[in-house]
Amino acid sequence: MRNPTRGRVLIVDDSELVLDLVSQHLHEIGYEVNTSNSGRLALSLVTQHRPDVVVCDLHMPDLGGFEVIQALGEQPNSPPVIILSADHEVGAVLRAHRHGAFDYVLKGDDYESLTTAIDRAVSHGRVLQENIRLEADLKATQQGLTQSLSRDLAAANVELERQVVELGMARDAAEIANRAKSTFLANMSHELRTPLNAILGYTEMIIEDVDHAGLRQSAEDLAKVHGAGAHLLTIISDILDLSKIDAGRVKIHVQVASAAELLNDLMQTVKPLVEKNGNTLNLALDPEIEALCTDTVKTRQILLNLLGNAAKFTRDGSISLRVTPGPEPDTVEFSVRDTGIGMTPEQTARIFDAFVQADDSTSRRFGGTGLGLAISHRLCRILGGSLTVKSEAGVGTTFTAMLPQLELAAEAVDDEPTVKVMRLAGAEGDSASPPSQTLRVSSETLL
Numbered sequence: 001m002r003n004p005t006r007g008r009v010l011i012v013d014d015s016e017l018v019l020d021l022v023s024q025h026l027h028e029i030g031y032e033v034n035t036s037n038s039g040r041l042a043l044s045l046v047t048q049h050r051p052d053v054v055v056c057d058l059h060m061p062d063l064g065g066f067e068v069i070q071a072l073g074e075q076p077n078s079p080p081v082i083i084l085s086a087d088h089e090v091g092a093v094l095r096a097h098r099h100g101a102f103d104y105v106l107k108g109d110d111y112e113s114l115t116t117a118i119d120r121a122v123s124h125g126r127v128l129q130e131n132i133r134l135e136a137d138l139k140a141t142q143q144g145l146t147q148s149l150s151r152d153l154a155a156a157n158v159e160l161e162r163q164v165v166e167l168g169m170a171r172d173a174a175e176i177a178n179r180a181k182s183t184f185l186a187n188m189s190h191e192l193r194t195p196l197n198a199i200l201g202y203t204e205m206i207i208e209d210v211d212h213a214g215l216r217q218s219a220e221d222l223a224k225v226h227g228a229g230a231h232l233l234t235i236i237s238d239i240l241d242l243s244k245i246d247a248g249r250v251k252i253h254v255q256v257a258s259a260a261e262l263l264n265d266l267m268q269t270v271k272p273l274v275e276k277n278g279n280t281l282n283l284a285l286d287p288e289i290e291a292l293c294t295d296t297v298k299t300r301q302i303l304l305n306l307l308g309n310a311a312k313f314t315r316d317g318s319i320s321l322r323v324t325p326g327p328e329p330d331t332v333e334f335s336v337r338d339t340g341i342g343m344t345p346e347q348t349a350r351i352f353d354a355f356v357q358a359d360d361s362t363s364r365r366f367g368g369t370g371l372g373l374a375i376s377h378r379l380c381r382i383l384g385g386s387l388t389v390k391s392e393a394g395v396g397t398t399f400t401a402m403l404p405q406l407e408l409a410a411e412a413v414d415d416e417p418t419v420k421v422m423r424l425a426g427a428e429g430d431s432a433s434p435p436s437q438t439l440r441v442s443s444e445t446l447l
């Protein structure tokens, strides 16, 4: 009974007799058979009929069995080749396997061996074909996945780009609004300072008159008016400073100053305030640092803020300013250390933000508005340096300002001098009470 699905075989042999006998047998047991009496013709028949297996003679006049195997091996998906030969030599069998023959069957053997070999080759070929099909399927699935992934990715990218544009627009709008706010504040602060200065000036005059008239109580009341006005002026000056910085209107004036002179003068300025709380004050200047080449007004302002804070938040302790070469070449490190109330890590994380104090009771207990450090931090950055803090609650605090020595060429002429009035009074208790002392820091102050 013929089984048409058993496989398709191409028999290649220069002997017509072999072709007839073998093809007849295979045909009878269910194979579909094609024949070729030359190796060269066999190659084109393979392309034409796509047999599952080629049964090929070894020695033929044009192309021998090995050449047929080699030529087929160069084609993709070529069928396995079984050599059917009368050559008993072991060398021939080995060579056939080395050339890639699927099997080697002797012509003298019974058909059983040939049929078994053909069956094996056919199923081997089918497994191979199935593998190839599966691989192709896998590739197609992968391609499909990759395409759909890239489509999803492209869509996500478009969405992301849209969001980036939207965020950029929101950021630009916020920056414009912030600048407008800073410019407004800077202008407003100017407007406020003029009448306030007039109030202070006239109050001083009236205090003198009232004093001369012997009206002690009135003089004391007026002194309170004056103190409150002066306090208000320092707050306005702080806001003006911060607004100018945020509006990008602060320029730097580089000067060369004697480090010893500048720092000793600074010590004289803060000494009364430091001693008022029973603290000692100490300056340690590394002799290597002779000159400071920076914006000395702003440097002084930063140090006065830090020393003012140290004095305010320390009682019966010690406050020191250490000035040493910084870790980078041409930098100077100013460390203000105190043995005061200190801060927790949560508190130190926020203190460089404007209007922030370590906790809500600070303003009540020590006065201040929480602007000094915000200004100092920004000024350090403007001067190309940094301001950092290390603190431990109940132990003390060290602020370190690292400033580079600037080049004189960096000097720029400011359209308007920076004004800073330092408030160094440690007004305790009632926050509404005016500070007892107001220090003028800059020669450029408008006061």
Ligand SMILES: Nc1ncnc2c1ncn2[C@@H]1O[C@H](COP(=O)(O)OP(=O)(O)OP(=O)(O)O)[C@@H](O)[C@H]1O
Binding pocket: 238, 305, 309, 310, 313, 338, 340, 341, 342, 343, 351, 356, 357, 358, 359, 362, 363, 367, 368, 369, 370, 371, 372, 373, 374, 397, 423
């Ligand atoms: N040396 C210090 N020891 C302990 N806490 C400090 C010290 N320096 C600053 N702080 C904390 O950081 C807060 C912010 O300081 P900052 O100088 O900005 O504001 P302020 O001193 O409260 O007010 P202002 O400086 O505007 O008068 C302070 O309120 C205080 O809580």
Ligand SMILES: [Mg+2]
Binding pocket: 305, 308, 309, 368, 371, 372, 373
């Ligand atoms: Mg302060």
